[in-house]
Amino acid sequence: xxxxxxxxxxxxxxxxxxxxxxxxxxxxxxxxxxxxxxxxxxxxxxxxxxxxxxxxxxxxxxxxxxxxxxxxxxxxxxxxxxxxxxxxxxxxxxxxxxxxxxxxxxxxxxxxxxxxxxxxxxxxxxxxxxxxxxxxxxxxxxxxxxxxxxxxxxxxxxxxxxxxxxxxxxxxxxxxxxxxxxxxxxxxxxxxxxxxxxxxxxxxxxxxxxxxxxxxxxxxxxxxxxxxxxxxxxxxxxxxxxxxxxxxxxxxxxxxxxxxxxxxxxxxxxxxxxxxxxxxxxxxxxxxxxxxxxxxxxxxxxxxxx
Amino acid sequence: xxxxxxxxxxxxxxxxxxxxxxxxxxxxxxxxxxxxxxxxxxxxxxxxxxxxxxxxxxxxxxxxxxxxxxxxxxxxxxxxxxxxxxxxxxxxxxxxxxxxxxxxxxxxxxxxxxxxxxxxxxxxxxxxxxxxxxxxxxxxxxxxxxxxxxxxxxxxxxxxxxxxxxxxxxxxxxxxxxxxxxxxxxxxxxxxxxxxxxxxxxxxxxxxxxxxxxxxxxxxxxxxxxxxxxxxxxxxxxxxxx
Ligand SMILES: Nc1ncnc2c1ncn2[C@@H]1O[C@H](COP(=O)(O)OP(=O)(O)OP(=O)(O)O)[C@@H](O)[C@H]1O
Ligand SMILES: [Mg+2]
Numbered sequence: 014x015x016x017x018x019x020x021x022x023x024x025x026x027x028x029x030x031x032x033x034x035x036x037x038x039x040x041x042x043x044x045x046x047x048x049x050x051x052x053x054x055x056x057x058x059x060x061x062x063x064x065x066x067x068x069x070x071x072x073x074x075x076x077x078x079x080x081x082x083x084x085x086x087x088x089x090x091x092x093x094x095x096x097x098x099x100x101x102x103x104x105x106x107x108x109x110x111x112x113x114x115x116x117x118x119x120x121x122x123x124x125x126x127x128x129x130x131x132x133x134x135x136x137x138x139x140x141x142x143x144x145x146x147x148x149x150x151x152x153x154x155x156x157x158x159x160x161x162x163x164x165x166x167x168x169x170x171x172x173x174x175x176x177x178x179x180x181x182x183x184x185x186x187x188x189x190x191x192x193x194x195x196x197x198x199x200x201x202x203x204x205x206x207x208x209x210x211x212x213x214x215x216x217x218x219x220x221x222x223x224x225x226x227x228x229x230x231x232x233x234x235x236x237x238x239x240x241x242x243x244x245x246x247x248x249x250x251x252x253x254x255x256x257x258x259x260x261x262x263x264x265x266x267x268x269x270x271x272x273x274x275x276x277x278x279x280x281x282x283x284x285x286x287x288x289x290x291x292x293x294x295x296x297x298x299x300x301x302x303x304x305x306x307x308x309x310x311x312x313x314x315x316x317x318x319x
Numbered sequence: 320x321x322x323x324x325x326x327x328x329x330x331x332x333x334x335x336x337x338x339x340x341x342x343x344x345x346x347x348x349x350x351x352x353x354x355x356x357x358x359x360x361x362x363x364x365x366x367x368x369x370x371x372x373x374x375x376x377x378x379x380x381x382x383x384x385x386x387x388x389x390x391x392x393x394x395x396x397x398x399x400x401x402x403x404x405x406x407x408x409x410x411x412x413x414x415x416x417x418x419x420x421x422x423x424x425x426x427x428x429x430x431x432x433x434x435x436x437x438x439x440x441x442x443x444x445x446x447x448x449x450x451x452x453x454x455x456x457x458x459x460x461x462x463x464x465x466x467x468x469x470x471x472x473x474x475x476x477x478x479x480x481x482x483x484x485x486x487x488x489x490x491x492x493x494x495x496x497x498x499x500x501x502x503x504x505x506x507x508x509x510x511x512x513x514x515x516x517x518x519x520x521x522x523x524x525x526x527x528x529x530x531x532x533x534x535x536x537x538x539x540x541x542x543x544x545x546x547x548x549x550x551x552x553x554x555x556x557x558x559x560x561x
Contacts, residue, residue, distance in 0.1 A: 066412075185424040185431055188413070192421050195410040201392035202370060202402060204425030204475055260412075 029172055036161035048164040048232070050273045052225055055171040056246070057253040057265035059221035062178050063214040064251075065259030066190035072247045073112065073128035076135045077105050077219045079242035081226025083139060086152040086236045094156060098227055105223025106216055113215040117208060129244075136242035143238070151237035158231045166228045174221050178262055181217075186210060191260075248291065249276065256298050258305020267306055321384040323348040323479055323510040324369070330377035331364050338364045340534040341378065346479070351501070351511040353521045353542060356531035357555055362514045363405055365531070366481050369512075370402045371395040382479060397427055401477035403485045405514075407464045409456035415467055416452030419443060419474045426475035442470040446500065462493045469500065480504065480511045486520045498523050518546070530554065 032051075036044040056074060064071050084101040092100065116127050143149050181187045193200040193207050201207050226241065233240060249272070257268025272294075280287050302309050325345040331338045339361040346352050354362050367373040369380050371392040379388045382398050390398070401422070410418050419439045423430040430438055443449055446466040456467060465485060472480060486497045494517070501524055504511065515521050521528060521542055528545045530538040532554035538545050545551060 185429075188417060188421055188424060191412045191417075192410050195412050196408055198372060198392070199404070199408045199410060200421070202372070202396055203422040203471065204393050204396035204427075205421070206391075206393045 025175075029168070032168055033165060036164055041160060044160045044164055046274075046277065048160055048167060048229075049277070050270060051164060051167040051171050052229055053249065053253060053273045054266050054269040055167060055174050055225050056222060056250045057257070057269045058171070058174050058178055059218045059225070060250045061254040061259040061265045062174075062181065062221075063211075063218035065254065065261075065264070066187070066194045067211060067214070068194050069117070069211070069215075070125045070251065071128045071215075072125060072244070072251070073131050073219070074222055074247040074250045075242055075244055076128075076132040077108065077222040078226035078246055079132075079139070079238070080108060080135065081105055081223035081228075082230040082233075082236060082241040083152075083226075083238075084223075085156075085227045085230035086154050089154050089156055089230075098224065101227035102220050102224050106220045108223075109216040109219035110212070112219075113212040117211045117215065129247075132242065132244060132247060136238050139242070140238045151235055153235055154231050154233065156231040160232070163228060163232055167225070170221065170224055170228060175262070177217065177221075181214075182262055186213070190214060245288075245291070248295065252291075252295050252298060256302070256306060258307040261305070261307050264305050264307050322346060322381070323350070323383060324512065325381040326365070326369065326378065328378040329365060329368055329375055329380065331361070331368060331373060332376055337534050339368070342531065342534075342536045343378075344529050344536065344539060346510050346512060348478075348510055349505075349508045350527065351505050351509075351513060351524050353525035353528040354512055354514045354531065355516070355521065355528055355551075359533075360531040360554075361534040362531055363483055366402060366483050366512070366514060369395075370400060370481060393425070396422075396425070396475055396477075399427060399476070399478035400481065401472035401475045401479070402481035403465075403468045403472050403483055405483040405487075407461070407468050409459070409464050409467060411455070411457050413456070414452065415443070415448060415454050415456055415459065416440075418456060418467055419452075419470045422471050422474035423476075428476060439474065442474050443467075445473065445503075446470045447496070462489055462497075465489070465497070473504075478510060480509055481514075482511060483514045484516065485513075486515060486517055494520065521546075 035047060056078070060071065060074055063069065081101045084104055085097055088097045088100055112131060116124060119127055181190070189200060189205045189210050192203065193205060193210065197207050230236060253269040253272045254265040255268065256272060257266060258264030276291070279290055283290065322345040327343040328341045329339055329343070330341055342361070342365060354365065356362050364373065368375045371387070371390050371394065375388055379386060381387065382400055385398060387395050387398050410421070413421065416439050419442050420435055423435045423438055439452060440449070443452055446469050448463060448466050448470065456464065459467060469485065482501070486494055489497055498520055501511065501513070505524070513525060525542050527540065528542045529536060530545060530551050537554060538548050538551050
């Protein structure tokens with residue numbers, strides 16, 4: 014490890030310690046904000062891990078997120094909590110494998126549509142199952158967690174996600190991902206097993222997303238499909254990653270923090286127009302900064318508008 | 320000694336169009352052989368079937384004795400086959416060195432780290448791009464992109480190189496450099512299948528030629544003789560000149 018990376022690690026550890034101590038110092042309301050923000054930072058970073066370099070724009074985020082939350086809702090009274098999380102991760106992983114196998118051949122817009130459809134399909138299936146098979150409309154999650162407990166779990170997951178993303182970026186898998194995002198044929202001819210690498214990354218990314226849903230579940234206390242399968246989660250994740258820049262390690266974080274705060278404020282101040290504003294923002298970001306803020310800053314600094 | 324490349328009765332249809340209609344030939348180790356033919360005669364399609372980019376409708380491909388007919392491109396690459404593309408295909412997100420590194424990292428020997436970086440520099444030097452690894456591929460001139468693509472192909476450490484009009488679009492002095500580069504490879508014992516329209520290059524490089532027309536092999540033999548055959552002249556220039 015070079016001097017520079019070891020310094021970066023020290024700094025990251027210090028920031029992490031500070032963030033972990035925060036709930037002990039700030040009012041509960043702000044812990045809640047921090048919690049939601051950490052959730053989205055993790056979602057956006059995990060999303061970008063796969064969708065950034067491969068450019069497979071996935072709208073399936075909420076499918077995995079919701080499955081994670083629902084797994085906790087179903088199992089929280091029968092299994093010890095760590096096992097519940099393990100189950101959620103396992104289910105997310107298996108689901109990602111199945112979805113990945115069947116869809117990663119689809120290119121461009123077909124993949125986008127499929128993943129959007131998948132999220133709806135999962136939501137409808139869960140609703141149907143609960144109404145017709147288990148006769149439950151909504152479930153309660155009773156776990157002895159306060160906001161800060163959930164926050165600490167999310168923070169640990171976020172740190173792990175960054176570590177994984179950083180590791181991938183430096184490995185040959187990271188190189189292969191960028192290459193296949195440019196040109197799958199060339200990557201394959203260079204010896205890259207394109208299907209396997211896409212599948213691997215889709216599974217890692219989706220499993221993390223499932224865990225975010227699972228860890229956040231106790232926060233709602235009451236869960237039903239329309240809450241945890243809300244497509245806004247997919248769109249917000251996407252827009253955050255795009256704003257910051259999905260090709261960079263820190264991009265999703267840079268996008269997620271301001272947008273989360275903005276959305277919080279908007280949903281409180283303009284609850285009726287929230288979706289419209291979200292849509293407009295989306296369009297604006299894609300038009301003005303298709304490569305993300307970080308790339309924009311870089312080109313501005315170099316002074317060449319290329 | 321077994322052939323480095325042996326294809327037999329290779330076939331490909333695109334809908335109603337028969338692009339390759341049962342082509343067979345083989346290359347001995349160390350041979351540089353030209354694959355010629357007018358536009359649309361099926362040369363690139365043959366290359367695509369060898370490299371695994373397109374599935375064959377019939378026939379077999381053997382490399383160093385192993386049947387690779389049904390393998391995917393990444394598996395074919397691990398059998399020591401590398402190629403360039405008719406239209407250069409640089410990977411723009413990666414810089415020049417990373418383009419080359421990709422083939423080293425996923426080639427037969429899966430090099431990584433310092434050793435891989437040294438080898439990248441070696442390959443870049445070989446094609447005349449020494450010290451230019453950190454440049455963006457988008458900033459390279461056409462010939463330099465072609466050089467980079469050659470370096471990327473060589474970086475997978477192949478035994479068989481498929482060049483699809485690698486010399487096309489170069490000016491006369493660049494062409495000379497390009498020919499010398501292939502001669503250099505020839506000197507190292509590389510087996511090369513060279514799809515080419517430029518006769519000067521074919522004469523300089525290929526002892527032997529295979530000529531295709533409308534999906535079929537119409538001639539094969541020593542370059543000087545094959546290029547004189549009436550059927551070949553007719554295929555290239557039309558009936559009037561035969
Ligand atoms: N993917 C494809 N789908 C449909 N038709 C194709 C495809 N690839 C090639 N063809 C057709 O097959 C025939 C052979 O094409 P091919 O590219 O192999 O010719 P070529 O000998 O390489 O020609 P050129 O010298 O112009 O490169 C052409 O008629 C072409 O239009
Ligand atoms: Mg061609």
